[in-house]
Amino acid sequence: MSITPLPDSASRSPKLKRSEDSDHATPQLDGDADDGAALQFAYDDEMPSELQSPAAEQEQDDAPAKKQKIERPTRLNYAPHMTLRGHKRGVAQVKISPDGKWIASCSADATIKIWDSRSGALAHTLEGHLAGVSTIAWSPDSKVLASGSDDKIIRLWDVSTGRCLPSPLVGHHNYVYSLAFSPKGNMLVSGSYDEAVFLWDVRTARLMRSLPAHSDPVSGVDFVRDGTLIVSCASDGMIRIWDTGTGQCLKTLIHEDNASVTSVRFSPNGKFVLAATLDSCVRLWNYVEGRCVKTYQGHENKKYSINTAFGSYTAEVEKQRTMEGQEQGEPEAQPKWAFAAGGSDDGRVMLWDVSSKEVLQELKGHDGVVLGIDVGLDDQTIVTCGNDTTVKVWKRLPLPEGIPNGVDGTNGVHDGAEVKGMLMENVATEPVTGEATPAAISTPVPVGVAANDEG
Amino acid sequence: MNLPLTDPALLAQDIPESLTARLRSSGQAVCLRFSHAGDLLASGTAKGTIAIFDLETNGVARKLTGHTPGRTVQSLSWERRGRYLLSSSIDYKVILWDLRDGSRVRTLNLGAPVYIAELHPLDHRRCVAALYNYRPVLVDLDPGTIHPLPTRPRDLASDPDLKAASKHFTTVVAFTPDGAHALTGTTKGYLCVIRVATREILYSTRLCSKPILLLRLSASGRDLLVNASDTIIRTLRLPDLSNPNLRPDEIRLDVEHRFQDVVNRLSWNHVAFSSSADYVMASTLMNHDIYIWERGHGSLVKILEGPREELGAVEWHPTRPVVAATGVESGRIYLWGIHTPQRWSALAPDFAEVEENVEYVEREDEFDIHPEEEVRKRQLDQEDEEVDVLTVDDEQLLREGAMHKDTLANMNGSANKEGEAQAGVFRMPVLLDMGESDSEDEMVAIGTGQFRRKSTAMDEADFWDGDAEGGGEGDGEANEVVGAKRQRRGD
Numbered sequence: 038m039s040i041t042p043l044p045d046s047a048s049r050s051p052k053l054k055r056s057e058d059s060d061h062a063t064p065q066l067d068g069d070a071d072d073g074a075a076l077q078f079a080y081d082d083e084m085p086s087e088l089q090s091p092a093a094e095q096e097q098d099d100a101p102a103k104k105q106k107i108e109r110p111t112r113l114n115y116a117p118h119m120t121l122r123g124h125k126r127g128v129a130q131v132k133i134s135p136d137g138k139w140i141a142s143c144s145a146d147a148t149i150k151i152w153d154s155r156s157g158a159l160a161h162t163l164e165g166h167l168a169g170v171s172t173i174a175w176s177p178d179s180k181v182l183a184s185g186s187d188d189k190i191i192r193l194w195d196v197s198t199g200r201c202l203p204s205p206l207v208g209h210h211n212y213v214y215s216l217a218f219s220p221k222g223n224m225l226v227s228g229s230y231d232e233a234v235f236l237w238d239v240r241t242a243r244l245m246r247s248l249p250a251h252s253d254p255v256s257g258v259d260f261v262r263d264g265t266l267i268v269s270c271a272s273d274g275m276i277r278i279w280d281t282g283t284g285q286c287l288k289t290l291i292h293e294d295n296a297s298v299t300s301v302r303f304s305p306n307g308k309f310v311l312a313a314t315l316d317s318c319v320r321l322w323n324y325v326e327g328r329c330v331k332t333y334q335g336h337e338n339k340k341y342s343i344n345t346a347f348g349s350y351t352a353e354v355e356k357q358r359t360m361e362g363q364e365q366g367e368p369e370a371q372p373k374w375a376f377a378a379g380g381s382d383d384g385r386v387m388l389w390d391v392s393s394k395e396v397l398q399e400l401k402g403h404d405g406v407v408l409g410i411d412v413g414l415d416d417q418t419i420v421t422c423g424n425d426t427t428v429k430v431w432k433r434l435p436l437p438e439g440i441p442n443g444v445d446g447t448n449g450v451h452d453g454a455e456v457k458g459m460l461m462e463n464v465a466t467e468p469v470t471g472e473a474t475p476a477a478i479s480t481p482v483p484v485g486v487a488a489n490d491e492g
Numbered sequence: 493m494n495l496p497l498t499d500p501a502l503l504a505q506d507i508p509e510s511l512t513a514r515l516r517s518s519g520q521a522v523c524l525r526f527s528h529a530g531d532l533l534a535s536g537t538a539k540g541t542i543a544i545f546d547l548e549t550n551g552v553a554r555k556l557t558g559h560t561p562g563r564t565v566q567s568l569s570w571e572r573r574g575r576y577l578l579s580s581s582i583d584y585k586v587i588l589w590d591l592r593d594g595s596r597v598r599t600l601n602l603g604a605p606v607y608i609a610e611l612h613p614l615d616h617r618r619c620v621a622a623l624y625n626y627r628p629v630l631v632d633l634d635p636g637t638i639h640p641l642p643t644r645p646r647d648l649a650s651d652p653d654l655k656a657a658s659k660h661f662t663t664v665v666a667f668t669p670d671g672a673h674a675l676t677g678t679t680k681g682y683l684c685v686i687r688v689a690t691r692e693i694l695y696s697t698r699l700c701s702k703p704i705l706l707l708r709l710s711a712s713g714r715d716l717l718v719n720a721s722d723t724i725i726r727t728l729r730l731p732d733l734s735n736p737n738l739r740p741d742e743i744r745l746d747v748e749h750r751f752q753d754v755v756n757r758l759s760w761n762h763v764a765f766s767s768s769a770d771y772v773m774a775s776t777l778m779n780h781d782i783y784i785w786e787r788g789h790g791s792l793v794k795i796l797e798g799p800r801e802e803l804g805a806v807e808w809h810p811t812r813p814v815v816a817a818t819g820v821e822s823g824r825i826y827l828w829g830i831h832t833p834q835r836w837s838a839l840a841p842d843f844a845e846v847e848e849n850v851e852y853v854e855r856e857d858e859f860d861i862h863p864e865e866e867v868r869k870r871q872l873d874q875e876d877e878e879v880d881v882l883t884v885d886d887e888q889l890l891r892e893g894a895m896h897k898d899t900l901a902n903m904n905g906s907a908n909k910e911g912e913a914q915a916g917v918f919r920m921p922v923l924l925d926m927g928e929s930d931s932e933d934e935m936v937a938i939g940t941g942q943f944r945r946k947s948t949a950m951d952e953a954d955f956w957d958g959d960a961e962g963g964g965e966g967d968g969e970a971n972e973v974v975g976a977k978r979q980r981r982g983d
C-alpha cells in the first residue's frame with residue numbers, strides 16, 4: 038500500500054534506466070524490452086528502422102490472426118435441463134455453490150433447500166427461520182450457507198449435516214434482504230430493510246461494523262473479488278461503494294432517473310458493478326469513474342426485485358462439460374466473452390452480451406417473475422428461480438447448425454417425467470427464442486419496444 | 493481494489509498516526525509477527541499459547557496450543573505463503589504448525605531454551621535457532637536433524653576479551669532473504685555472517701561491547717537493524733550476499749545510523765523496520781511511546797502515543813502503514829494506523845470538495861430542454877465502448893497474493909499460469925467456533941465504574957449445548973489453562 042520508493046530506487050531512476058536499456062535493447066528487440074525499445078526511439082536516432090519493424094509487424098499479425106479464428110457467437114443455447122420442485126411458495130434466490138456440487142434455493146415458505154447439482158436430488162431442507170427467506174450466500178469453501186430472513190435473523194448452516202450453526206447473527210431491526218460472503222469467508226455483509234448495511238465477523242458471529250448506508254431499504258450488497266470493497270444499493274436509487282477496512286463510503290452512483298435499485302453485484306474482475314433497477318433496465322457502471330457504461334434492456338422489471346449474474350461464454354461448447362458439468366480442465370486459448378443475465382417480470386430470463394448489449398438468448402420456462410439467477414463457475418450451467426415455486430437448471434448446448442428447432446435435438450438426452458415436461462414447455466415457446474426469428478435475438482432491442490415485446 | 497477510490501493523500505502517508513484498535517485479548521501476548529501477505533498477525537503468549545488474528549475482523553482466527561503451558565513463546569516465524577508457522581519457546585521446543593488444520597507438522601526439542609527461531613525463507617523444513625547457553629543451530633525439521641553453527645568469530649585469538657569463550661553465546665540469528673546466509677549476534681556484541689551451506693563464519697565484526705538483543709533484516713536483505721543493550725540502535729548497509737563473486741575478505745559492514753536517546757538514555761525493548769525499510773521504530777523500556785526515525789537523515793519523525801503501559805514487541809505491517817505492539821503489563825495487542833476521515837464528496841456523485849468558494853458558471857446548454865426520448869436514445873448510442881468485465885490485471889493478482897512476484901517475472905512464455913497462481917495461494921480455513929475462545933478476558937460493566945470479567949463458562953452454556961462438538965481435546969485444555977490464569981489474577 039505504501040507508495041514510498043524502495044531504498045534502491047536510486048538505481049531505477051529514469052535516467053539510469055534509459056542508459057541501461059539502450060545498452061542491451063539495441064541488438065535484440067524481444068518482447069520484454071518493450072519500454073526500453075520505446076525509449077530507444079526517442080533517444081537513439083541512429084537505430085536502423087529495419088530492426089524495429091519486422092518485430093512489430095509480426096506482433097500485429099499474430100494478434101488479429103488469433104482473434105479472427107474464432108468469432109464471437111451472437112447467440113447462445115442454454116436448454117432446460119431440470120426443474121426442481123419442492124418449495125411451497127415463491128423462490129427468492131438460487132445460488133450454485135462455488136465447488137459446483139450444490140444448488141441452494143430459498144423461499145417465502147421459510148425454508149432453504151439444497152439440491153445436488155448433478156442429479157437434482159433434494160439433499161437437505163433447512164428449516165429454522167420463522168419467516169420467508171429472501172437471500173442466501175455460499176461461503177467460499179462451499180461448506181457453509183448463510184441465509185437472511187424476514188424474521189430479521191441471519192443463520193449459518195452446515196451444508197454437510199443440514200443443521201443450523203449454534204449462533205445466529207442477530208442485530209438487524211427489519212427484514213434481512215441481501216447477503217454476501219467476503220472472498221476469504223471471514224466476513225459477511227448484510228443489507229436490510231432497516232436501511233443499514235452490517236458487516237459481521239463470521240467466526241464469532243459478532244457484528245463488526247454498521248455502515249450508515251441508505252435512507253431506504255437496502256436491496257443488495259456484494260463484496261469485490263479481493264474483499265476490500267463492498268457495494269450496496271437501495272430503493273432510494275443509490276449505489277454506494279464502501280471501503281471494507283475503514284467502513285467509509287468511497288463513491289456514490291445515482292442514475293438521473295433515480296429508479297429503485299433492486300440488486301447489485303461486482304463484475305468478476307471487480308472493475309464494474311451491475312445493477313438492476315425498476316425502470317426495466319440493468320446497468321453496468323464503471324464505479325471508479327462513476328459512469329454508467331452500458332444499459333441492458335429488453336426485459337420488463339417494474340415490480341419485483343430481480344437478481345443478476347455474470348457469466349462468460351466461449352465460441353464452442355466443450356463436449357465433456359456439457360454433460361458432466363463438473364469437469365475441471367482449463368480450456369486452452371479459447372477467447373472468452375462475458376454475458377450479464379437477469380430475470381424479467383414476465384418469466385423470461387435474459388442473457389446480454391456485456392459489450393454489445395445484444396440479447397444472446399431469452400430463456401423461457403418460468404411462469405411469472407424470475408427472481409433469482411446464478412451462473413455456475415464453469416459457465417455451462419444457469420439456475421433460475423421464481424414466483425412459480427420452481428428452480429430450473431439450464432445447460433449450455435452447442436448451437437444447432439441451421440436447424441430452426443435445434444433444441445429439439447436434445448430431447449433424447451434427458452429423461453424423467455419432469456424433465457420431459459420442461460422440454461415440452463420449451464418446445465412450445467421455442468419459436469420466439471429459436472432461430473425462426475433470429476433478428477429478435479441478435480439485434481439489440483430498441484427502446485420502447487421492450488414493453489410491447491411480449492404483449 | 494479500493495486503491496483507485498482512495499484519497500491519494502492517504503496513500504502517500506507512510507507512517508501511522510494514532511492508536512486505531514485494540515485486539516480482543518487472547519492471553520498475555522509477548523511476541524508478534526505479521527504474515528507476509530499482511531492479513532494475519534500471529535501472537536505468542538506468556539502462557540505458551542499462540543493466537544492468530546485476522547486483521548480484517550480483528551478477531552482470533554485460530555488458536556494453537558502445543559508448547560508447555562506456562563512457558564513463554566519466544567518467537568514466531570511465518571512461511572512465505574502463510575501456511576506454516578514456526579514457534580519457539582523457552583520450553584526447549586520449536587513447533588512447525590500447519591495452519592490448514594492447526595496441526596503440528598513437527599515438534600522438536602532443541603535441548604535448551606530457545607531465544608529465537610527463524611524459518612528458512614524458501615524452505616519451511618529448515619530453520620535456524622539461537623539457544624540459551626548453547627551454540628546456535630541449523631535445524632532440518634523434516635528428518636529432525638540439528639547441526640550446530642559456530643558462535644565464535646574468526647579473529648578470536650586477537651581479542652583478549654573473548655578468552656573466556658565458554659561465556660560467549662549467540663543471542664540472535666536471522667536468515668538473509670535468499671536463505672544462503674545467516675546473521676548472528678552474540679553476547680559480546682559481535683555480528684557474524686555465516687554461510688549456511690558450509691556452516692562456517694564468513695565474516696564477523698564487533699559492534700559494541702554489550703549483548704546484541706535483536707537483528708532484523710529489511711525485505712530487500714540489504715539493510716540490517718541491530719538492537720543492543722548499550723541503548724543504541726544501529727542500522728547497517730549489507731553487501732549483496734547473494735552475489736557469487738563476493739569474496740569474504742571484501743565484506744565490510746559499516747554502521748549507517750545510530751539511534752539513541754541521549755537525554756534520557758532510554759533503552760529499547762524491541763525494534764523493527766518499516767515495510768520499505770525507510771523508517772526504524774522502537775518501543776522503549778519504562779516508557780509508553782513508540783519512536784519512529786527516518787533513515788534518510790536519521791532524524792526522529794514521530795512518537796506514537798499509545799496506551800498507558802510499557803510496550804514490548806513492536807511490528808510494522810509488511811505493506812501498510814500499520815504498527816502492532818504488545819502491552820508489557822496487560823499483554824494486550826494494540827494497533828496504530830492512519831485515520832481516514834469520511835470524504836463528503838463520496839456521498840453524492842455531484843459533490844466536489846473545494847478549497848474555497850467557487851462561483852458556479854453555467855454551461856451554455858445546461859438548462860436546454862431536449863425531448864426525453866432523444867436524450868435517452870443518444871445516451872444509449874454512446875454506450876459503444878468495449879468493456880472487459882473478466883480480465884484481472886497482473887498487478888491486482890499480485891496484490892491478492894494469487895501470484896508471486898517471481899512468477900510474474902518468469903511468466904513470459906510459461907504456459908501453466910493457472911497452476912503457478914494456484915500454488916501461490918493459501919487461505920486459512922475459517923473456523924466458526926471461535927466465539928467462545930476469544931472473549932476470554934473481556935470486561936463486563938456491572939455498575940458505575942464496576943467491572944467484572946466476563947465468564948467464558950456462561951458463553952459456553954449459551955452457545956454450546958450438548959450437540960456441539962467442542963473442537964476436540966485441545967480446546968478443552970486451553971480453557972483449563974485460561975481458567976487457572978483467571979483464578980490467579982482474581983487473587
